[in-house]
Amino acid sequence: MDELFDKIQEAFEDYEDEELVELIREALSQGAEPAALIRFLSEILEKIGKQFSEGTLFLPDMVMAGDQMEQCMEVIRPELEKGKEGLQKIGKVVLGSVAGDIHDIGKNMVKAMLNVTGFEVVDLGTDVSPAQFYNAVVSEKPQIVGLSSCMVTTIPNMQDTIDLLHAKGLTDQVKIVVGGGSMNPALAAQMGHCTYGGHDAFEAAQILKTLVS
């Protein structure tokens, strides 16, 4: 079985999607525990996340790794359900760039980093209105909502979003994390009801992990 797990790791790291899915099927048919397989794949993801933070892997690698994990999960999930084991995500995050802001590279990096850290991420995209954030918080029931602003002139839209969530009584149920190029800790403190999400994607994942622990 060790040899098979080595092959899975190799296929995962080489982005050999079809081979990877076949190897996962083979491992399950040979009696591998679904939970053990997930733990193993999560360790690979963690390693990829670390390489990303060190600058040796890049956003596309993270996106491909996230896609591969999902493909593996599609094979593993039915086996999990048979055994009534649940896949444990560490938390759910609703993420988006606030109204008027169409910058997405930083947000996408945070999304990729959160995915490989074990969060379930609902990405609302860019130019997301306060009402869209509100609706997503109500329907998705995340632990965290992440707001990104990369322009000074979209910070007021971020404030509008926070104000709406607070006025609707949701700030007791969901933690608001703010980030992006125009954000800094002092500004976050000034806006109220939110936490500064850090300087980069890696730091953001660490902060969010702390918030859900």
Place this chain on the structure above:
Amino acid sequence: MATANFWTYLLRGESGEPELCQDFDMKVYRTAKKLAKKYAIKFNPNELVVQDDALIERAFQAGFEMLVTMGIFNIDSGKVIRFTENEILQSIARQKSAITLGYGKDAFEIHNRKIEDKRLPVVAGGCGNQVDEEYRYLLYLGYAKNPWIDYIEPVPPYKFMGHLVKAGTPFEIQACLNNIALYRKACLDAGRPGMPIKGKDGVSAIADIATNREDIGYRKTDHNNVYFKPSLKTTYEDLNRVTQYVQYGTYVSTGGCAYIGGYCGDVEGAVICSIAESLAGPMLYNAVINHNCVMESVNPSASTRKSLWGTNLASAAINRYTNLPAIWGAYLTMAGPCTEMMMYEIAAQTISTTMAGCNPFGVAPNQGVTPNYCTPMECQFMGEVAYATTQIDRKTAGELVEKLVQKYEKALETKDFPKGKTFAELYDLETVEPKQEYIELHDRIWAELEEMGLPQYKPTLQSYR
């Protein structure tokens, strides 16, 4: 020619092949990797000012092939705008090598400069930091009366009647107009009424368009920025800006801003994408002024070895093989005003970009995110370093940049950046001149630079022969 083809290119974004944005992004990644290998483009951390002309040529070829292979993706229509090899070559052949900015006695030409160009560059000041209303006029006056600074980019609108300015609203439009009016007044008070403005950033298209008016807004002798979305992408909002700029009759500036670690992949891919965007700019955006910027994205910085090498290589390639005037210097620093680290960062970035043929532009200290942490002194120092760089050769520039990076790179690793001081702390607000503390630091750093091998630019009678 560019304007004549404007609608032709734009319409390709309606009739081109449909594509999903995420598929386009992944194709960019794979193509950049493939081209980096094909053209043997490899990051060299020990050669931050590229000495190898063959590498510069290969980088240009790779960027050219990238644009032909990928085109530019219109995110809103979901279609790819394609360009042929011949169209790109025609575009390069017809580019103007100099543009006149400003008017009257304050007008000047900004040139396409080549690698190791001995001509003095144009210096563009300004910064991306927000500035409180009470200091804004004084800051502009400080820039306008500084003889090292030819023109500036106004700081972004910040507050209007005590409220933070919100994008896409009447407040933003009015705040932008107020901002420009303040800048014009400062230029007038400094005796430079025709001093131009470098295009504004960070505002919505509606505010951009609304402020293009000869009486109190942006004039036709200024230039307006419009960028690509990373990587090799555009939107209707950007194209709307261009359409208005074209009809208004103003100059358009754009550039290849590529992010290391994004969909370009590593720095080699970012160089290739940056060059490809600079080639697309004159065709799709009617750009007549360019810049190349290769920036770190995971830990955002323009001062790292990768960022310096990438910006130098992409700039050198475009400046050598096209006629576009380029404007890029030391835009972002990690450290703040009146700190040794910031001065070293400015010097390293400016030597590298000036040697590659750029006209210097900057400086936004503390990554441009701390309000009021910016002064004219940073721009003056950048200009002085750029002038000095015209006196040295490429090899010396490389040695200097290496020494400067060694002075601050430990702080980049530990993310321990000195924040510095604000405009009000560093400038006498009555005379609008730097205080002794900043002058002393400036002089001390210059003594160090001269010791390292960068003599200050001091014209002699010999200079005029």
